[in-house]
Amino acid sequence: MSKNTDSETGPVQDATEAFELALKEAGQGRYVLRLYVAGMTPNSQRAIENVQKICEGHMQGRYELEIIDIYQQPIFAKEGQIVAAPTLVKELPPPLRKFIGDMSKTEKILAGLDLRKKD
C-alpha cells in the first residue's frame, strides 16, 4: 500500500466523529479520499495515475489520499463496501461518493467531487 497524504488524520470510523470532522473540515475544503485497487493491473495503474493527477491539479494541499490494495488487505474491501475495482471513495466532505473505473473520465470525477466550479 502506498500512502500519499498531507495530513495525519487517520481513517474515520465513528459517525459522530466523522460529522464533527466534516464540520471542521468542510469550511477548509479538505478532501479525504481512498483509492481501492486490486493489485497492479493496468486498470489500477491508470487509476492511480489519474487520481493523483486530479488531486494535484485541483486540490493541491487540501487533500488526503490513501491507496489500498485489497489483494493485500482484503478486510478493507468489506469495510469499505467495495464491489468493483478500482474504486475511489470520497469520504469527506460529505456526501459519500464512489467512483469506479480507471478514473479516465476526469470531468465526471471533477463533477462528483464538486470541483468543477473551481476550474
Next chain:
Amino acid sequence: MAKSDKKTKPIVDELLKTPTGINGLDEITSGGLPQGRPTLVCGGTGCGKTLLAMEFLVRGATQFGEPGVFLSFEEKSEELSKNFASLGFDLDDLVAQNKLSIDYVHLEPSEIEETGEYDLEGLIIRISHAIDTLGAKRVALDTIEALFSGLSNESILRSELRRLFRFLKDKGVTAIITGEQGERTFTRFGLEEYVADCVIFLNHTVSQQIATRRLRIVKYRGSAHGTNEYPFLIDRQGFSVMPISSIGLDHPASTERIPTGIPRLDTMLGGKGYYRGSSVLVTGTAGTGKSSMAAHFVDAACKRGERSLYFAFEESQNQIIRNMHSIGIDLGRWVEKGLLQFQNARPSLYGLEMHLVVMHKAIDAFKPGVVVVDPISNLVAAATEAEVKSMLSRLIDYLKMKQITAFCTDLTSTSGSLERTEVGMSSLMDTWLLLQAMEGSGERNRGLYLLKSRGMAHSNQVREFILSNEGAQLKDVYVGPGGVLTGSARLAQEARDKAESLGVKLEIERKQREIERKKAAIEAQITVLRSQFEDEKDELERLIAKEKQRGETLDSETRTLAKARQADELPTQQDSTGKPRKGDRK
C-alpha cells in the same frame, strides 16, 4: 483449466452432492445440490429464496460441519439475524462461532459514478477472503442481481459474473445464487445463462385467496431428479418440501383387524372391525353422528395404547372434548396422556397442498396408529374438488404406506344423492359407512348402512344408530310390512308386535285347553257306552244261558220219555252243536 479434471472425475463415478439438510429437498434431488457448483434458486418476490439460501448455510454449519458465507445484497446482516431469529436460527451465534459469515454488500447507485474500465475484483476478494477465513464450503449470494441495478455497464457485469461463478467453482464451494423471476425468463437478468448446473424454481401462487408455495427442479445436470412441482412450507422449523407425489401404489396390506369402538359395528364388519392401514369413510348429512363415530374409534385406539392424530377442520379441540363427554367418551384424558393429539385448523388458513404438508409433518412427528380427518368435505373451501381428491389420495396413499388407519368423515348435502361423497372420493376408501337421517312420525333418527368394506364379509342390513349417554349404539331397525321403522315408531311397533304375539299365545293356550276338554268329554262318553255294552252283554248272556238250560231240560225230558217208552238210544244233540258243556252244568 485445472478445475475441469476435478469436475469430470465425479461425473464418471457419480455426481457428488452436498446435502442441504432441508426437509424433503434432498429426497427430490436424490442427495442434495451439486457439490462444488453453483445452484440457481429463482422465483418471484417473497417466495422464500433468501430463506432457502440461508437455511442451506445454517444446516450446513450446524448439521454437516460446513461453514458458510452469506453475501446479502438486499438485507443488512442485522436485519437478516432478526428475520431468521423468528425461524429459530440464531445467526449471531453461528457468526460468533465462526461457522457463518454474513457480508452485506451495499450498492447505492446514487453514490456511484462510473469512470472507465473496472472489474468486480472487489466483490470476488470479499468472497474469497470470507471463504478462506472460515474455511467455508458453502456460499450463498442473495441476490446478485442487485449488481445490475447498482452498476450500469452490463457488458462488464456479464463478463465479471461469469468470472465470479468460475471463481466459485475453482474454490470448490457449493453455492446458491438467488435471482428474481423475470417476465419470460427464470431470472430478470438471465443468470441461468451462467449457472447451468442446477436450477430450482420457487413459485408462490394465490388461488381463491389462498397462497401455496411450490418448488420445482427445473434442471439438474448429471442427475436424476423429481420434476414435479412440490409444495413446500415455511414454518418455525424452516423450509420443508414434501415429495408426496412420488409415492406409488405398492403399500403393504395388513390382515390385522382393529375394532371400531362400537361393538355392534364390529359385528357388522365380519365381527372384527376395520383392517389396519385401511381407509374408512363415513358420509352423512349434518348431525348424523359422524364425529361421534370418529371419537369412538379414537377412544378405542387410545385404549389399546395406540397414538391417534385428530385433524379437525370444523371444531376446536376443547369443543370436541366437551361434546364427546355427552356421549360418555373422555378424550381429554388421552390428550393428557399424550396418546391423542388434535390438529385444528381452518381449511382456508392456507392452501390445500400446505394442509397436506402440515399433515405430513404432524404425522411424521407424532407417529400415530390412527388418523382422523374431520371432515374432508370442508377442504373444498380451500380448493376445487379435483384438487381435494388428488390431495386426499396422496394423503391416503401416504397413510397406507405407513400402515396408519385413516378415518375420514364427509359431510354430504341433503339435496344430493346420499351415496355420493362431496369430493367424489369413495373409490379411494376401503370401508364406506353411510349415516342417514331417517325422518318419520315427527322425528329424525339415524340409520347406519355399510355401503362397502373391501376384503371382508359384512352386513347388508341397516342399523339404527343411537347416541346415548353410554356412547353410540346400534340397534336393529324394525323391518316389516309397514316398512323400515326407527326411533319411537320402532318402539311403538315393537310394543304392538309384543301385544299381538301375546294374544296369539293366549289363543293357542285356549285352543289347547279346548282339545283337552273335548278329549275328556269323549272319554266320558266312551265309558258310558262301555258300561251300557257291558249291561247288554250281561243281559244277552243271561238269555243265552237261559235258552240253553231250556234246551237241555227239553232234551233230558225227551230222553227220559224215550227211556220210559223203551226207545233207541238217541245221539246227544248238544255235543254236535258245539255248544259248551259248561252251559249244561249251569
